[in-house]
Amino acid sequence: MLRLNIRQTQAEVAVRRISYTKLEAHATPAQLTSETKPARSNRGTTPIRIDIDSYPSRHSYGYDSHTDFAKEHGQQGFADVRKGTSEHTAQAWTNIDQAARPDSEAIPHMYKADIEQFAKQRRVIVAAHIPAPVFTVHPSEVVGTPEPAHLEQHVSAEPFAKTHYTPGKIETYLTQKAGVQQWTSEGRYDIMA
Numbered sequence: 001m002l003r004l005n006i007r008q009t010q011a012e013v014a015v016r017r018i019s020y021t022k023l024e025a026h027a028t029p030a031q032l033t034s035e036t037k038p039a040r041s042n043r044g045t046t047p048i049r050i051d052i053d054s055y056p057s058r059h060s061y062g063y064d065s066h067t068d069f070a071k072e073h074g075q076q077g078f079a080d081v082r083k084g085t086s087e088h089t090a091q092a093w094t095n096i097d098q099a100a101r102p103d104s105e106a107i108p109h110m111y112k113a114d115i116e117q118f119a120k121q122r123r124v125i126v127a128a129h130i131p132a133p134v135f136t137v138h139p140s141e142v143v144g145t146p147e148p149a150h151l152e153q154h155v156s157a158e159p160f161a162k163t164h165y166t167p168g169k170i171e172t173y174l175t176q177k178a179g180v181q182q183w184t185s186e187g188r189y190d191i192m193a
Helices: 055-060 066-098 106-120
Strands: 002-009 012-018 024-026 031-037 049-053 134-138 150-156 162-164 169-176 179-186
Antiparallel strands (some): 024 162
8 A cells, every 4th residue: 555645844944143343433633743943043244354455565665566567667678679689789880890900999998888888877766655555444244134933734634533333134044945745655654854
């Protein structure tokens, strides 16, 4: 004899609960930074400067600059060269004409005349006031530009607090499906646990 076995299962639903975490809010404090530059006077005095121009007094002693020496003696040098050249030329022609004669007294007379002329030259001594050096005093001056103090401040702040929050949730899931099973057995009922 065949028997119809039926097994029926109900659906089982499980619930899993995840709790929420507390709201954590962290506010970042504002940070103040400042840059300070102190005031500086930047002022100072220049030293007293004294310029001494001693050239006029040195010039009276005979010291000449190249420019003054060239002005006073430049043309005179050219004239002396021309004069000396013409005198030497004249003496040379006299020596040529008179030197060959045995009784000639021209050459000794010529040299004697040169020596007498040099001895008769008058020496002139000039006594003059020696000018004093020129002193120019440049007084001390206050120079420089003061720099004012400078203070610069910066504030950095976060506009919003940093929050951390995980909400709680409930999950449902099926642990066993609902179903109906049927099978046949011979001579007896099968009991399936």
